[in-house]
Amino acid sequence: MVYRHSTSHILAQAVKRLYPEARLAIGPAIADGFYYDFDVPRTFTPEDLERIEREMEAIVAADLPFERFELPRDQALQLVRRAGEEYKAELISGLGPDEVISFYRQGEFVDLCAGPHVPSTGRIKAFKLLSVAGAYWRGDERNKMLQRIYGTSFPKASLLKDHLFRLEEAKRRDHRKLGVELDLFSVHESGPGFPFFHPKGMVLRNQLEDFWRHEHAKNGYQEIRTPIILRQELWERSGHWDHYKENMYFTSIDDENYAIKPMNCPGGILVYRSKLHSYRELPIRLGELGLVHRHELSGVLHGLMRVRCFTQDDAHIYCRPGQVEEEIVRIIDLTEYFYREIFGFDYHVELSTKPEKAMGSDEVWELATNALRGALETRGLKYKVNEGDGAFYGPKIDFHLRDCLGRTWQCGTIQVDFLMPEKFELHYIGEDGERHRPVMIHRVIYGSLERFIAILTEHFAGAFPVWLAPVQARVFPITDRHGPYAREVTETLGRAGIRVEFDGRNEKVGYKIREAQVQKIPYMLVVGDRELESGTVAVRHRAEGDLGAMTLDAFSERVLVEIHTKAR
RNA sequence: GCUGGUGUAGCUCAGUGGCAGAGCAGCUGAUUCGUAAUCAGCAGGCCGUCGGUUCAAAUCCGACCACCAGCUCCA
Numbered sequence: 001m002v003y004r005h006s007t008s009h010i011l012a013q014a015v016k017r018l019y020p021e022a023r024l025a026i027g028p029a030i031a032d033g034f035y036y037d038f039d040v041p042r043t044f045t046p047e048d049l050e051r052i053e054r055e056m057e058a059i060v061a062a063d064l065p066f067e068r069f070e071l072p073r074d075q076a077l078q079l080v081r082r083a084g085e086e087y088k089a090e091l092i093s094g095l096g097p098d099e100v101i102s103f104y105r106q107g108e109f110v111d112l113c114a115g116p117h118v119p120s121t122g123r124i125k126a127f128k129l130l131s132v133a134g135a136y137w138r139g140d141e142r143n144k145m146l147q148r149i150y151g152t153s154f155p156k157a158s159l160l161k162d163h164l165f166r167l168e169e170a171k172r173r174d175h176r177k178l179g180v181e182l183d184l185f186s187v188h189e190s191g192p193g194f195p196f197f198h199p200k201g202m203v204l205r206n207q208l209e210d211f212w213r214h215e216h217a218k219n220g221y222q223e224i225r226t227p228i229i230l231r232q233e234l235w236e237r238s239g240h241w242d243h244y245k246e247n248m249y250f251t252s253i254d255d256e257n258y259a260i261k262p263m264n265c266p267g268g269i270l271v272y273r274s275k276l277h278s279y280r281e282l283p284i285r286l287g288e289l290g291l292v293h294r295h296e297l298s299g300v301l302h303g304l305m306r307v308r309c310f311t312q313d314d315a316h317i318y319c320r321p322g323q324v325e326e327e328i329v330r331i332i333d334l335t336e337y338f339y340r341e342i343f344g345f346d347y348h349v350e351l352s353t354k355p356e357k358a359m360g361s362d363e364v365w366e367l368a369t370n371a372l373r374g375a376l377e378t379r380g381l382k383y384k385v386n387e388g389d390g391a392f393y394g395p396k397i398d399f400h401l402r403d404c405l406g407r408t409w410q411c412g413t414i415q416v417d418f419l420m421p422e423k424f425e426l427h428y429i430g431e432d433g434e435r436h437r438p439v440m441i442h443r444v445i446y447g448s449l450e451r452f453i454a455i456l457t458e459h460f461a462g463a464f465p466v467w468l469a470p471v472q473a474r475v476f477p478i479t480d481r482h483g484p485y486a487r488e489v490t491e492t493l494g495r496a497g498i499r500v501e502f503d504g505r506n507e508k509v510g511y512k513i514r515e516a517q518v519q520k521i522p523y524m525l526v527v528g529d530r531e532l533e534s535g536t537v538a539v540r541h542r543a544e545g546d547l548g549a550m551t552l553d554a555f556s557e558r559v560l561v562e563i564h565t566k567a568r
Numbered sequence: 569g570c571u572g573g574u575g576u577a578g579c580u581c582a583g584u585g586g587c588a589g590a591g592c593a594g595c596u597g598a599u600u601c602g603u604a605a606u607c608a609g610c611a612g613g614c615c616g617u618c619g620g621u622u623c624a625a626a627u628c629c630g631a632c633c634a635c636c637a638g639c640u641c642c643a
Contacts, residue, residue, distance in 0.1 A: 035638095043572065133638030134571025141640045145571055148638070176636095180579075189616080189634055247642085297569050297641065298634090310643065398643090410643060447643045479600040506600075514604035528602055540603055 004029035006066065006117045007127050007153040008036045013109035014055035015040075015149075018048075024111065025087045025137060025146050031406065032163065033152030037135055039087065044147055049129045052149070056127065063122030064107040068115055076101040080112060087137065088112045126160035127153035173404040175457035176303035182462050182470070182519060184453070185304065193301045193308030195450060200470035203499065204456075205449055207468050209289060211342075211566075212313055212446070219334055221285040221315055226267030228291055232257035237423055238266040239359050243392040247294045264290035264314045265417075265442055269424045272318055277428040282438065283319035283327055289449070290314050303454055305409055310448035317441040318426065324439050328375035328397075328414055331443050335399055335412045338445050344568050345459065348408070349381050350398045352389035359393055360419045368416035369395040393419045394442070404458040411447035411455065416440075463520040463542060466562040471521050472499045473559065475537070476512045478528035480504075486527045489537055489552060496556045498563075517542060523559065 008027035011034075015022050019040055027036030044052075071079065073092065080088040091112060092101060104113045106121055118124070129151040137143040154160040171177070179185050184201035187194070197205060213223065229251065235241045240248065240262065249260040261267060268286055277284065293309045300306050317327050339345045351372060354365040372395055376383050383397070390396050399412035417440040420426075427435040446452035456464070466472055473493060477486035483504050490502040501521075503512050509526055516524045524540040530549070531537055537555055539547040550558075561567075 046573080131637060132572060135639045136570080139640070141570070145639075147571070150638080187635095192634065292643090294642080299569060299571095299639085300641065301635090306642075312643065413643070444643070451643055476603095478602055481600080508599095508601050508606065509603055510601090511605055512603090517604055524603075526603065530602085538602080546603060 001029045004034040008034040010056050010059050011036050014052045035148050035150045037146040037148045039146050044132045060124050063120050065120040066117040067105045070102045126157040170404045173458045173461045175454040178462040203470040216287050221287040223287045229258050232259050234266050235259045260293045262294045268316045279430045285317045287315035304450040305454045310450040312444050313446040318438040324371045325374050331414050335445050347399050347401050349383040350386050351383050352386040352396050355388045364418045372397050393417045401455045412445050415442040465568045466522045467566045473523035474501045474516050474521050475525045476503045482527050485532045
């Protein structure tokens with residue numbers, strides 16, 4: 001961390017030497033590297049980065065010592081103002097009264113910095129500038145956009161090389177690349193952000209949905225389905241019109257205004273409201289694999305991770321106030337079962353609190369937030385707090401999963417909502433015969449099927465567990481005379497419930513094996529004279545290689561066990 | 569949406585002002601083969617779109633669209 005931060009100072013020094021008009025913003029170390037933000041009238045090109053790198057080499061070669069000094073606030077301000085560094089002046093003004101204001105000097109270059117640093121610039125052995133991108137000053141889009149240069153550094157050249165190699169390797173797992181290669185899905189210019197699922201992608205998706213339905217039925221959920229287009233009035237009532245309009249698509253039918261749903265909750269509420277409920281029924285858990293559309297900014301679209309229409313594995317739980325925490329614990333348990341037991345993911349949990357543009361009083365938010373916090377503590381889960389990051393109708397717990405480049409994506413979420421029940425005047429009849437207001441919990445486990453499929457693809461690098469694999473086995477006859485037997489094998493396995501393909505093309509076994517390996521098909525079955533005579537199949541596993549001959553029964557038993565246990 | 573980059577065959581990519589190219593994939597034929605690529609032939613293009621400059625544009629200029637990285641925002 002210190003090491004990379006020192007490298008960012010060298011970057012800043014090089015930039016100041018080459019472009020004296022550049023104003024410095026901030027330059028922290030980040031995971032795997034560092035960046036520095038500059039305000040420069042011209043834009044940096046890749047050639048500029050090379051020039052800057054060469055200047056950095058010179059600074060490293062000069063082995064300039066890093067020297068620390070401290071100044072009182074007014075002198076510090078004077079120093080940076082004289083240098084025309086208005087961003088640094090703003091940073092100093094933002095520091096608390098008792099904070100020490102320190103600077104670091106290397107050669108002619110001085111920068112406001114808390115430190116620490118390596119002793120001298122010569123300690124930086126291997127570095128590389130990776131990219132340049134825009135970034136708003138203080139991360140606020142109302143502020144000026146600065147130019148951010150990203151880079152990384154390592155104590156040894158070989159470590160830098162390894163790191164760059166790992167970045168390349170990670171790209172091979174990219175779900176966008178694998179999605180094409182494995183023929184899972186596509187996106188087209190005709191519908192940016194609106195993905196098309198191909199037959200193999202649908203097999204995967206349907207497996208996820210079947211499993212989801214099964215587990216939810218076991219856990220006391222009922223399934224519903226609500227329409228995609230509903231009257232605008234509904235969205236005005238729910239608060240989406242006021243808080244979410246810019247993300248919604250609208251249409252009109254017979255001169256009436258309608259909206260395309262960005263969330264499933266208002267529709268689900270209409271189902272709850274369609275009859276009277278007794279306290280004895282609660283909690284009522286209504287699940288919906290609901291297709292929602294949201295207008296996302298064009299610059300954020302990303303394969304299946306970030307799209308403009310997606311299917312949420314949603315559910316809304318209507319319960320009594322006293323049941324909220326227990327319900328949250330149940331959802332956490334179900335989520336952990338999915339993530340940890342079934343898929344084997346690493347994830348982290350965040351708790352998001354009341355945002356600026358929220359509905360409802362602080363007291364209600366406090367209550368809801370405490371319920372979430374209480375459930376997290378009950379389960380002893382570590383979590384990070386995101387102040388002001390909740391939904392407009394309630395605070396939430398989020399489960400975040402990693403993609404191939406280490407970026408994290410929110411998948412599961414649990415949101416407590418006292419407000420929608422209010423807006424829609426929901427009630428149930430209590431023991432006392434009076435009307436009472438239920439609490440609503442919104443939750444998803446996969447999050448969206450699309451994003452989850454993207455994460456799964458990268459997590460397994462396309463080599464899906466057998467239960468999810470679009471094709472579980474492929475059968476190849478060695479020559480034409482083995483064709484009829486190979487077909488019989490294919491049919492028998494198919495009848496046993498295995499997704500199996502027959503590859504009778506006139507190609508060598510090696511060719512077919514290679515193709516099946518590239519497709520990450522878990523099992524390859526070779527049949528030739530030996531198998532034909534003994535009534536067996538020669539089994540090859542995509543990771544374990546040649547497993548030798550097995551009877552058809554033994555093979556199908558093996559695969560069926562893997563399918564049923566969801567072996568990874 | 570903002571900053572920067574990219575856009576040529578299904579995929580990966582060459583081609584920098586003068587007839588649009590390669591490998592893989594596809595199709596046809598030959599080969600009948602034992603665990604990651606058999607050989608030969610054929611076909612495949614609105615060079616992202618629209619406009620401009622030029623005798624001539626994939627190539628230069630402009631606008632737009634899409635994609636990539638990052639920022640802001642979110643499942």
